[in-house]
Amino acid sequence: MAELTYRDAVAAGIAQEMERDENVVFLGEDIAAAGGVFKATVGLLEKFGPKRVRDTPISEQAILGAAMGAAMTGLRPIAEIMFSDFLAVCWDLVANEIAKTRYMTNGQISLPLVIRTANGSGSRFGAQHSQAVENWAMAIPGIKVVAPAFPADVKGLLAAAVRDPDPVLFFEQKSLYSMKGEVPDGEYVDELGTARVLRRGKDCTIVALASMVHRALDAAAFLEKEHGISCTVVDVRSLVPLDTQTILAEVALTGRLVTVEENPRLCGWGAEIASIVADECFWNLDGPIVRITTPHIPLPSADELEDHAIPSVERIVREIREKID
Amino acid sequence: MAELTYRDAVAAGIAQEMERDENVVFLGEDIAAAGGVFKATVGLLEKFGPKRVRDTPISEQAILGAAMGAAMTGLRPIAEIMFSDFLAVCWDLVANEIAKTRYMTNGQISLPLVIRTANGSGSRFGAQHSQAVENWAMAIPGIKVVAPAFPADVKGLLAAAVRDPDPVLFFEQKSLYSMKGEVPDGEYVDELGTARVLRRGKDCTIVALASMVHRALDAAAFLEKEHGISCTVVDVRSLVPLDTQTILAEVALTGRLVTVEENPRLCGWGAEIASIVADECFWNLDGPIVRITTPHIPLPSADELEDHAIPSVERIVREIREKID
Amino acid sequence: MDTNVKRKKKEAPAIDIGQETKLELYRMQVDLRYCEKRAYDLFLQNLVKGTSHLSLGQEAIAAGFGVAMRPDDWTFCTYRGHAHTLARGASMSGVLGELMGRQCGLLGGKGGSMHLTDVAKGAMGSYAIIGAHLPVAAGAAWSAQYRGTEQVAVCFFGDGTTNIGAFHEALNFSAVWKLPVIFVCENNLYMEYTPIHTVTAVKHPAADRASAYGLESIVVDGNDADAMYLTAMKYIERARKGGGPALIEAMTYRHSGHSRADPGKYRPEGELDKWLERDPLKMYRERLLKQGIAGATLDDIEAESMRQVDAATATAKASPPPSIDDIEKNVWADGGSAWRN
């Protein structure tokens, strides 16, 4: 095991797959010569050459269209959309083309491709460069959606995404790029569609994703220590496929569900999970389902405002104390 | 009161507002000379002239950009996006620009504009021309979202949308365009953000939108008559602002919630409402919350398949009998 | 036909393309015409559900490219794609069956008329959102370039499509990467109901923009199958050899309305008649006769085509509607649609 940053785990995952399969190619804006604006793809051009690692114009529709056309004719492209906010300029390719084509063609066309994108807040970049939009993706049938919280998961889930025969939207959390963690050496492939239980408690089950996983863990530790409230923390990891069984089982054990979402409130992924639990796990619930989210506002840029908008450890602690105790 | 089709109510609503305020202008593809591909805007060019009613190139980003730029400088544009599926090609304008600009500029810029679009299934148009995407819109902070089920509401809510100082995404249901109903004569303006209780029952509260309202009503009538199950039916009408009070009050009265959604399942508006009820109305609930939705698949085109995918009266009846009884 | 365009129109070079190819071009145009007419009949019989977009009058373009393409080349087209799909060899029953929403349809009734696809034949899909398939075609061309297969992607679209953003991105991208992709604008003078010249800043929506991508300006008579074939050969072969993309504007006209719901009333009186005189089939038949091909040979082609259309119609009519169980199939590569465990 080596200690890698979340950022370096991206490059490691891509490199592992490019070494294994020469049909894996990689394209995006400033990803090759510059190594990516988040420096998550440094070294790939040098290692795999300009035929496989290609800088593109600022043409997100062309980037995803190219990935789609290449995927349906035998390549396994990885496309970078620099910030997840920019998915809006190529949303047609994601939502109407890539996600729907296998179904519309009754299985004739396969699209084994990965769209990597930097998601979320914490950099004071303002409303057009800080969004958590994993819920946009979850709402679209036909595309898998992954959002890792740890460097090891970055490598393992990215490798799994590249090998997956279906299109995968891979959300990397901007605020985690410099986080360090143990990452298995050598070939490492994880499994899509599996949540992970990171700690077990008896009072409440917290379900979180990406950066919110770390805040949920901190909150759970604090609640245990300071207030004697013991929480289970589940890292969802993959919104589609969703590991509903793990979530339902963990909620059944504690009788309470709290979701912690970075996306703005309305129609967030937490709502989907809440609705599943409120249906299938209703009789196990001991009290209301609580969703902790960013308020339903565009994200402000000033430090104080951004910090206040995103669910913080303090807010998670406060809400759980108020509503679960 | 005159009897109008849903389609004619669109033109009536636009005409009423264009007559009242010369700053109201209207643009879109094939909307002027041709009267719209759904014939919902017939006669407007003749009545208001080519300066106010303008055909555009196939350039959805330009259409919404033009509406935005015009709105911030004193006009009150109505822009048509022919099919709601095409919102994907101009989603950046909706989600990143129009919805966020007032907030980002701390209130300096107002965007009193309306985006009208034909939404939903029933025409066997296949996966790229049949989507119900009201949940895409609800997920974006900063834009109001309206979806009328009756001709009178089309006129009244469209007028309200045009007068509203904020941007409004107005979903017209394709499958309802030929539906007839009483529409108030003369100036008629309704209120955004208000749900309507269409019938009251004691066993369960069905919350529905647009075309699903009619199916919910039929199902409720059938359930009452054939099975003695009596249902409340709430027409949500407006997803943003959401009339949470009406919904919560009606669920509290029956103790059960069923949502009926045309959008595909994951992160649909029903999930949002379910999560609100599961939090704020938990102690009033007598059983699980049930969501009836289109399955999470792209929409197939053949009659039998499309009909089977969209929640039908039969399916609503069946699910309520199974889960509420 | 707009006479001003002659200025730029490439006259069909006096290359003899040979009788076999000529008959092939004729046969294909007849197939496309008869099958499309049948689609219209079936619609009148209420057997075609949903929408459908006929390309009656535009057959020479599909035929010219269809004959010129190598079997492993790729076609990308729009909702107005029946002809382009057939031109690659997709079965008529597969096309008509799909329009009718039957199991024998190319997509088993799931996609509908706007999404005809036959991957085995290189028909890589029909796309119903304006502009989206141009970058996709570029992607296929990239894959051919990457693997050195000398395959070429051909992408058809309408005049109206030249005003959407994806057109611009795909053209620049393809030119910069020198991709083997041919973009073919079928300029039939109208978007849905709006004349293209009222919404476009230049006279030739595609050709007048070629220079913006460092490409040659090419306008060709889209109703002349020989001209289309020769143009297709020239630029496809160039692309195959690494010469990069081309943007071709083919002037044509659709005889019917935009879609089944459209009677085409927005067209000025006499316009259709003028274009009917330039009907590609009629013109080509006359040309072949003038070149000494026997009328009986052409009659045979027509009769054989009609037999095929009839047989395909029978097959499609006999085919059952899709089974409800199919609804959940083929969202994912595992054959299913599960989003949860």
Add this chain to the structure above:
Amino acid sequence: MDTNVKRKKKEAPAIDIGQETKLELYRMQVDLRYCEKRAYDLFLQNLVKGTSHLSLGQEAIAAGFGVAMRPDDWTFCTYRGHAHTLARGASMSGVLGELMGRQCGLLGGKGGSMHLTDVAKGAMGSYAIIGAHLPVAAGAAWSAQYRGTEQVAVCFFGDGTTNIGAFHEALNFSAVWKLPVIFVCENNLYMEYTPIHTVTAVKHPAADRASAYGLESIVVDGNDADAMYLTAMKYIERARKGGGPALIEAMTYRHSGHSRADPGKYRPEGELDKWLERDPLKMYRERLLKQGIAGATLDDIEAESMRQVDAATATAKASPPPSIDDIEKNVWADGGSAWRN
């Protein structure tokens, strides 16, 4: 500067623009330069949070247009918009305050450096998604045209922006509707880190595409404030009188990296030095001296500018961060953010 472009470059016509205008152009360039440098200093002091995109070296463009525009004209610009916003008269403390996330910021700390806006001054926003503001500027121009106000919208963007779809849609749309909008491409040779020529099919990403919209091809020396001013005057006045849009490509260079995080190492050695010799301020100062304007006059302008920058810095530093209560304000026109009752 790339010498090949001279072919097309419009030389500044020998019109005497008058001493007052010249001093105004100088003053404005100095203001933009000093304020931008201060932004950089504040960043080094860790007082500017988030990102910021300096336009050091590109001041002549903002100044030329800033001086040429009528107070009620509208500016639309990008994240690289400090200069353009200041050039319309926005306060330095408002700009610096926003960069620092303070209450006195133009947006009260909500928008940040990429969204500077001062509607009262006609600075209609800075947009951070590439291409989006081009159609928005067209919309403002439409509103001026509709109401007959003779206002003009001016829209600034970079070379890299010419390859995105919205560019194409906005240009065609504006040309067809003959809108009073001036599109100004600031060609600083780079996107973020990628040289524009490696990803663009033509040499001049904007000018070589003008003909695709029926527009004139215009390349101008973006480091020459007189040339920029005269070009701005010419096309703004033409647009004001109903002559429709223009697309102007101004050749320039940014002295610093793309954004605060970028040391600019991807630039070939010597390139920056070459462009520093063509520093717009340096060149303009020398020109004014040569034209007989006293050095002391220019020194005074500089000193006054520095005083203003210092004062603005003090104001911004003294301003508190936004109040947490502001978070929920101004999503809606009613001042709040409620999405439910």
